Amino acid sequence: MFSPSDFFDLSGWEHQNLFAVQQVWEALPRIKDYVRSNSRESLSDLFPGEYFLTRLAVIYQGELLEENLSLVPGEATKGAYRVFYKNQELKGAVVLYGGVTLSGKDISIGEGSVVESGAFIQGPVIIGRQTEIRQGAYLRGGCLVGDRCVVGHTTEMKNAIMLSGAKAGHFAYIGDSILGRDCNLGAGTKLANLKLIRTTIRIKGPEGMIDTGLKKFGVIMGDGTETGCNCVTSPGTLLGPKSLVTPNITVKAGYYPRQSVIR
Numbered sequence: 001m002f003s004p005s006d007f008f009d010l011s012g013w014e015h016q017n018l019f020a021v022q023q024v025w026e027a028l029p030r031i032k033d034y035v036r037s038n039s040r041e042s043l044s045d046l047f048p049g050e051y052f053l054t055r056l057a058v059i060y061q062g063e064l065l066e067e068n069l070s071l072v073p074g075e076a077t078k079g080a081y082r083v084f085y086k087n088q089e090l091k092g093a094v095v096l097y098g099g100v101t102l103s104g105k106d107i108s109i110g111e112g113s114v115v116e117s118g119a120f121i122q123g124p125v126i127i128g129r130q131t132e133i134r135q136g137a138y139l140r141g142g143c144l145v146g147d148r149c150v151v152g153h154t155t156e157m158k159n160a161i162m163l164s165g166a167k168a169g170h171f172a173y174i175g176d177s178i179l180g181r182d183c184n185l186g187a188g189t190k191l192a193n194l195k196l197i198r199t200t201i202r203i204k205g206p207e208g209m210i211d212t213g214l215k216k217f218g219v220i221m222g223d224g225t226e227t228g229c230n231c232v233t234s235p236g237t238l239l240g241p242k243s244l245v246t247p248n249i250t251v252k253a254g255y256y257p258r259q260s261v262i263r
Contacts, residue, residue, distance in 0.1 A: 001205060001206060001255075002023045002024055002025075002203070002205065002210075002238065002255070003022065003023070003024060004019040004021065004024045004027070006024070006222075006240070007024055007178075007180055007220055007221075007222040007223065007238070007240065007241060008024075008163060008178075008180045008181065008222065008223055008241075009181060009223055013146070013163065013164065015034070015038070015126075015144060015146075017034075018030060018031070018034045018144070018161075023210070023212070024178070024220050024238075025203075025212050025214060025217055025220060027161070027178065028159065028176055028178070028214065028216075028217060029214070031142045031143075031144060031159055031160070031161060032124060032141065032142035032159065034144070035106065035124040035125065035126050035142060035143070035144050036106045036123075036124040038126065039106040039107070039108040039123075039124060039125075039126055040108040040110075040126070041062060041108060042105060042106055042107060042108055042123075043059075043102055043107045043108065043109065044102075044104070044105045044106070044107065044123070046059065046064045047102050049104075050101065050102070050103045050104070051101070051102045051103075052099075052100075052101050053096055053097070053098050053099065053100045053101075053102075054098055055098040056069060056071075056095070056096070056097055056098050057095075057096045057098075058083055058085070058090065058093050058094065058095055058096070059093065059094040059096070059109070060083075060085070060090045060092070060093040060094070065085055068085055068086045069083065069084065069085055070083075070084045070087075071083055071084070071095065072084070075132075076112060076113060076114040076130050076131065076132045077130055077131065077132060077148040077149070077150065077167075078130075078148075079112060079130055081095065081112065081114055083095060091112075092111035092112050092129075093111075093112070094109050094110075094111065094112070094113050094114075094115075095113075095114045095115065096109075096115045097114075097115065097116050097117040098117060099117030099118050100115050100116075100117060100118070100119050100120075100121070101119070101120045101121070102121055102123075103120065103121065103122040103123065104122055104123035104124075104141075105123050105124070106123040106124035106125070107121055107123040107124070107125050107127075108125070108126050108127065109127045109131075110127060110128045110129035110130070110131065110147065111129045111130070112129050112130040113127055113128070113129060113130060113131045113132070113133070114131075114132050114133070115127075115133040116132075116133065116134050116135040116137075117135055118135045118136040118137075119133045119134070119135065119136065119137045119138075119139075120137075120138050120139070120140075121133070121139045122139065122140045122141045123141065124141065124142060125139050125141070125142075125143045125144075125145070126143070126144050126145065127143075127145045127149075128145055128146045128147035128148070128149065128164065129147045129148070130147055130148045131145055131146070131147060131148060131149045131150070131151075132149070132150045132151070132152075133145075133151050134150065134151065134152045134153050134155075134169070135153050136153050136154040137151045137152065137153070137154070137155050137156075137157070138154075138155070138156045138157070139151065139157050139158075140156065140157070140158045141158065141159070142158065142159040142160075143157050143158070143159070143160055143161075144160075144161045144162070145157075145161075145162045146161075146162055146163045146164035146165070146166065146181075147164040147165070148164055148165050149162045149164065149165065149166050149167060150166075150167040150168065150169050151168060152167070152168055152169035152170045152171075152172065153169070153170050153171065154170075154171050155168045155169075155170070155171065155172040155173070155174070156172070156173050156174070156175075157174045157175075158174070158175045158176070159175065159176050159216075160174045160175060160176060160177045160178065160179075160218070161177075161178045161179065162174075162179045162183075163178075163179060163180050163181045163183075163223070164181055164182075165181050165182040165183075166179040166180065166181065166182065166183045166184070167183070167184045167185065168184075168185040168189070169184075169185070169187065170187035170188070171187050171188045171189075172185045172187075172188070172189045172190065172191075173189075173190045173191060173192075174191050174218070175191060175192075175193035175194075175216070175218050176193040176214070176216040176217050176218045177191045177193065177218035177219045177220070177221070178219075178220050178221065179221045179225075180221055180222045180223035180224065180225065180241065181223040181224065182223060182224050183221050183222075183223070183224065183225050183226065184226045184227070185226075185227050185231075186226070186227050186228045186229040186230070186231060186247065187229045187230070188229050188230040188231075189227045189229070189230070189231045189232075189233075190231070190232045190233070191218040191219045191233050191237075192218060192232060192233060192234055192235050193216045193217060193218035193235055194215065194216050194235060195215075195235050195236075198215060199215070200212060200213055200214060200215055201214050201215065201217045201235055201236035201253070202236070203236055203238065203253075203254070203255065204254060204255065205255075212236070216235075217235055217236050218233065218235060218237070219233040219237040219238070219239065219251075220237070220238045220239065221239050221243075222239055222240045222241030222242070222243065222258070223241045223242070224241055224242040225239050225240075225241065225242060225243045225244070225245075226243075226244055226245070227245040228245060228246045228247030228248070228249070229247045229248070230247060230248050231245050231247065231248070231249050231250075231251065232249075232250045232251065233245075233250075233251040234250065234251060234252055234253040235253060236253040236254070237251050237252075237253050237254065237256075238254070238255045238256065239251075239256050239260065239262075240255075240256055240257045240258035240259065240260060241258050241259070242258060242259045243256055243258070243259060243260040243261070243262070244259075244260070244261045244262070245262045246261070246262065246263040249262055249263065
């Protein structure tokens with residue numbers, strides 16, 4: 001009932017080994033070590049230590065380019081962002097705007113992704129292909145972001161996973177949570193991860209209460225689930241695939257089956 005396959009289609013996803021667990025929330029404490037061990041080419045090889053970019057940088061086939069560049073902005077998630085070096089198009093180039101801060105080791109960014117000015121990325125972090133990290137985003141360690149995702153303006157992400165196609169475009173908090181494929185968070189959505197009374201989080205199952213053993217546990221959001229603007233999910237919320245949360249709602253903790261509508 002609470003296995004990863006009840007919430008996500010993991011077929012073809014390169015990080016599905018992270019979900020080799022019985023209960024889906026058991027993936028949460030594994031994220032940081034998994035990301036650290038599975039980072040591809042690390043940006044720390046190009047930008048040692050904590051590095052503040054003072055100007056535009058493009059990474060293409062492991063090489064850092066900072067001059068003779070021209071850009072044709074477009075939606076990276078649709079492969080529409082184009083980069084030229086000496087008038088030659090660089091397919092799959094990674095774009096880092098001036099004003100980005102990279103902190104620590106084990107930061108990898110996939111082909112065709114764009115990181116806008118003001119973003120702060122603290123390792124370990126894996127960012128997939130054709131993903132947008134927008135202005136002012138804060139990824140503060142232990143983050144796994146899939147392909148064609150959006151971590152939006154002033155969105156904070158910590159010890160969390162976004163499967164491919166998930167989007168949090170504006171003013172969101174994603175803590176100790178997992179967003180399935182093609183999930184979308186409306187502007188101002190907050191995924192609360194810590195109870196006011198600091199006990200471990202328990203989930204009601206078919207045979208009674210299950211103690212997750214976790215004090216920090218936000219939301220498990222099944223594939224295709226969406227929230228309206230200014231929603232808050234309580235710690236220990238599990239939303240089945242294709243569920244819908246209407247705007248301005250506080251979602252109580254617990255399990256909601258597939259295609260639930262919470263209003």
